[in-house]
Amino acid sequence: MSFVKVCPVDKIPAGGAIAVEVEDAPVALVRRDDTVYAVSDLCSHAEVSLAEGEVYGTTIECWLHGSCFDLRTGEPVNPPATRPIATYRVKVEDGFVYVSPDAPGTEG
Numbered sequence: 001m002s003f004v005k006v007c008p009v010d011k012i013p014a015g016g017a018i019a020v021e022v023e024d025a026p027v028a029l030v031r032r033d034d035t036v037y038a039v040s041d042l043c044s045h046a047e048v049s050l051a052e053g054e055v056y057g058t059t060i061e062c063w064l065h066g067s068c069f070d071l072r073t074g075e076p077v078n079p080p081a082t083r084p085i086a087t088y089r090v091k092v093e094d095g096f097v098y099v100s101p102d103a104p105g106t107e108g
Contacts, residue, residue, distance in 0.1 A: 003091060003098035009036060010095070017060060019051035023101040027088060030055055030071055037071040038088035038099045044069075045081035 004022050012018050012031040019041045020027050026041035028051040041049050043062040050069065053061040059068040059077055067081035074084040089100040 001089065001100050002102050003100045006097045006099050008095055009092055009097050012036065012097070015055055017051040017053070017055055019049055022088070022099045025101060027099060028060065029097060030060060032058065032071070036090050036092055036097050038090045039069065039071060039074055040085040042085070043067060043081060044076065044083040044085050050085070
């Protein structure tokens with residue numbers, strides 16, 4: 001499995017998200033406590049940036065219509081979204097975030 005170096009972990013606000021691209025795929029990186037999650041940055045309902053939404057525990061909320069997605073599985077936890085978003089494997093080494101574009105955890 002390959003990983004792409006994306007950014008310093010400090011670039012992701014604690015309890016927040018940023019939008020990045022991993023091999024041309026829009027990805028939202030979320031930092032919650034000591035864990036970094038990587039999910040598709042596009043809401044499966046309205047195709048807007050999820051990184052612009054709020055993070056609540058292990059979910060991220062779409063700012064447009066309020067759908068929340070589980071950061072661990074990509075599954076929607078409330079409507080109007082009904083389809084999951086992709087999740088990606090992440091590792092943090094020497095202060096940098098690496099994301100695997102080859103092995104999404106969940107296909108969206």
